[in-house]
Amino acid sequence: AQSVAQPEDQVNVAEGNPLTVKCTYSVSGNPYLFWYVQYPNRGLQFLLKYITGDNLVKGSYGFEAEFNKSQTSFHLKKPSALVSDSALYFCAVRDSDTGRRALTFGSGTRLQVQP
Amino acid sequence: ETGVTQTPRHLVMGMTNKKSLKCEQHLGHNAMYWYKQSAKKPLELMFVYSLEERVENNSVPSRFSPECPNSSHLFLHLHTLQPEDSALYLCASSQGQREQETQYFGPGTRLLVL
Numbered sequence: 307a308q309s310v311a312q313p314e315d316q317v318n319v320a321e322g323n324p325l326t327v328k329c330t331y332s333v334s335g336n337p338y339l340f341w342y343v344q345y346p347n348r349g350l351q352f353l354l355k356y357i358t359g360d361n362l363v364k365g366s367y368g369f370e371a372e373f374n375k376s377q378t379s380f381h382l383k384k385p386s387a388l389v390s391d392s393a394l395y396f397c398a399v400r401d402s403d404t405g406r407r408a409l410t411f412g413s414g415t416r417l418q419v420q421p
Numbered sequence: 422e423t424g425v426t427q428t429p430r431h432l433v434m435g436m437t438n439k440k441s442l443k444c445e446q447h448l449g450h451n452a453m454y455w456y457k458q459s460a461k462k463p464l465e466l467m468f469v470y471s472l473e474e475r476v477e478n479n480s481v482p483s484r485f486s487p488e489c490p491n492s493s494h495l496f497l498h499l500h501t502l503q504p505e506d507s508a509l510y511l512c513a514s515s516q517g518q519r520e521q522e523t524q525y526f527g528p529g530t531r532l533l534v535l
Contacts, residue, residue, distance in 0.1 A: 340523070347527055347528075348529075349527050350425065406477065407469055407477065407515070408469055408477055410463075411464040
């Protein structure tokens with residue numbers, strides 16, 4: 307079975323500081339990992355994904371994520387946070403072994419960037 | 422915009438009403454999904470359609486009935502819903518049969534059942 311955990315309900319960071327939003331996963335095969343962002347009253351917007359290859363994945367809006375197989379983690383990072391980054395962030399996983407097309411999502415982490 | 426549209430954006434209905442949610446994708450994708458997003462809960466998959474056939478059904482009550490007439494349109498028919506069905510209903514689409522495909526989401530329909 308595939309599962310994903312986001313251990314922090316909320317992350318607070320000052321504008322200009324680096325940010326990290328944590329995600330850990332569990333799969334039986336190879337993981338396909340995704341990050342999405344949701345702004346108020348909007349759907350989910352795709353940020354980036356890890357399929358294979360380089361462990362550091364770069365995505366939209368200056369975000370990047372690091373795949374760590376030994377720690378089964380895929381943390382989202384940005385070197386310098388903006389107030390406009392304040393939103394709800396979701397990590398998602400799909401397991402290569404299950405053959406399922408649907409994603410399993412974490413519970414979400416609310417990022418609050420203070421001016 | 423992601424190329425996935427949903428109508429209506431907001432819906433209020435009584436428990437005896439029948440209504441339908443519509444999703445349309447303009448991306449040329451061949452798979453479509455319905456998800457339910459409730460407060461303080463992870464997104465829950467409801468249905469997956471691939472090439473207009475339902476390929477996944479995540480134990481959803483029969484008061485929710487999906488329909489996929491073609492690869493660009495997906496409906497969710499609602500009948501005798503309960504107040505606990507109030508949520509944001511998200512539609513998504515993707516291309517191809519591979520697990521690494523990216524799903525693109527619509528803006529959602531905010532449903533309130535009275």
